[in-house]
Amino acid sequence: MIDMPSSPVKTMNMIDAINSALDVMLDRDDNVVLLGEDIGYFGGVFRATANLQEKYGKRRVFDTPISENGILGAAVGMGAYGLRPVPEIQFADYIYPGLDQIVSEAARIRYRSAGDFISPMTIRTPFGGGIFGGQTHSQSPESLFTHMSGVKTIIPATPYDAKGLLISAIEDNDPVIFFEPKRIYNGPFTGYYDRPVEPWSKHIASQVPEGYYKIPLGKADIVHEGEGLTIITYGTMVHVAMAVVNEHCIDADVIDLRTLLPLDIETIEASVQKTGRCLIVHEATRTSGFGAELAALVAERCFYHLEAPIERVTGFDTPYPHSLEWAYFPGPVRITTAIEKIMKD
């Protein structure tokens, strides 16, 4: 499943792996530049860019004014010059002031100029809840981006994948949004918030090559194999779903999408056609969430293989609450209930 490249391997958490990907790409390609709020000297509020300004200089790694619109607009312009900008938006919840530069500009430049100009930027942004961040540090807005035609959407679930996918994203000539599930920066979260957090070092995917390697965009990963059910998920929820599958010995394929767009439809189809049952799990709000797209695709393509209605486990359609975080979060209980329902007959 993981095809190990030859460079020496180090134990990394997700932040280390992202930092390492940026380091590798800054080193390999002079045109890669990092920009964002607090990313320079300080190294980012989550430390993802730590030491990179010192290593590559201020012209390659620099702080920006607090203007997401400015950051993303400048990244479009840098891309037009020929650079490969990697802007950071401090929290996905703060991307909205810059949305126009993504929807109307980055996403359409190749199309509207018939390839005269491209926008090869990779927007990195922490997303998702589980950290008591309240409504402005917890959102999962991925479906806004898959909806807008022209932006590739990546969500890694492990340090190993984060590094390989980020390198692919930076090398990609189209705009990519790279959502980092911040709840699992330091360790895979099972959804049992009252149990001790396991560090990444206990997980095989923390063994990350120090050098350059890529994980192709558009390829899902089957993280658990089974016959009775297909669970399609991504980001933090991969680990929550896995915890349920392990705890209840569920005979399921668990698919970590890794890339939401372009989607690995073959892997999904093959799995659902095999199992006949499908559960979709994401943390984002339900209505018009990415799960709705997945459910539609499965219904269109696997209808005659289905033995039970498709189920979705999601966050509720409310702003992300503060004190009721664990009532909101689609944890093991919500997943187990849905599995029981699908497997009933």
Add this chain to the structure above:
Amino acid sequence: MRKSDKQNLPSLNLHIPEPKFRPGDIADFSDIDIEDVGVTARPDENSKPIDMQHMATGLIRVLDMEGIAGGPWDPKLSSSIKLKMLHHMVQVRSFDDRMFRAQRQGKTSFYMKCTGEEATSIAPAMALAHDDMIFPSYRQQGILLVRDYPMLDMMNQIYSNREDTLKGRQLPIMYSSPEHSFFSISGNLATQYPQAVGWAMASAAKQDTRIAATWCGEGSTAEGDFHSALTFAAVYNAPVIFNVVNNQWAISSFSGIAGGERATFASRGLGYGIASIRVDGNDPLAVYAATQWAANRARTNNGPTLIEHFTYRAEGHSTSDDPSSYRATEEYAKWPLGDPLERLKAHLIREGEWDEDRHEMLKKTMDDEVKATQKLAEKNGILGHGMHQEFETMFEDVFEEMPWHLREQMEMSLAEKISKFSTKSKEKKGQGND
């Protein structure tokens, strides 16, 4: 990649602003040009913005560093008002220390202090009418205390406990109180700026007498919302006061990253034709006078004013931040404009209205008040002990009336509550009664 073929031209250079001091450096602010008290004149309240552009680079001051008040901006406040100001400054500092510690003790998730910047909220709140509308950022807790918002309610909000009037929905310190003409605080920077203008436009359209005032940090002036707000305010001559609290730092970014190397933040207003003034933000009397001047202008249809409060963020950005990793540790001690609380105190002592003993007493009274209130608040629960609200409350207020899909999700959450939490003793840890 293509590069220019004009080989004979000098190459361009990208400028990246850099603060003067980083950890390990000895901070030295002797190059900051601080005008003496009285140098910046006080224009008539109905002066045209075009005739007082120099105000954007001046510095309104009343108190000198010895605590002597003077100059044309002296608001000549009665000693009881000045003592009230001091009282609130001591109160908010004590409150901040206590709540910061509560976060460190795991009682809540987050806190933000306003240490060193108390004057920029307390003095304006006292200069404005009690029903002028406030569109705050997250560092104006002083306004609520001046307006007699109950400290207990503030703490209940910070703990997201069962008495939290915001039902545990918001991150700590994101207060809201229509009764105190205090708009709901957003975590998204600068969004309050155009909203304040809209409120002021509404007040003008309705021929009301109330004005609006809004706050943001110098870092947030980079957001588009800041500039939209200034445009609208200028176009409609809106009765609004824009406060820019230039505390030198936006998390780890110094004011130069927001454009402060080239121009004062007050001068952002000039291009829009907005009256723009700059005030010593650590001088509570000057801040009071500046606000009063701006408020009088707004009330007499002389339009919006932008006030830059020149101050310093004495503490970290929030409980999530460690400023020693990006700035010289003793910067605050060296800050040429001193500490606002100490300056007001020195002034009152000099005037014979105050002394060290009474100050110690005041501090103790405030600490006791804060501690006693904290005890009461903790009886209503702390965030550390989890969910204090009924699950139903999560689905309320998304809309005025709950649509079917939220109703279904609410039912689901109630069913989950039974399977998730029924193992815990209901009386002890049941939701809504912790």
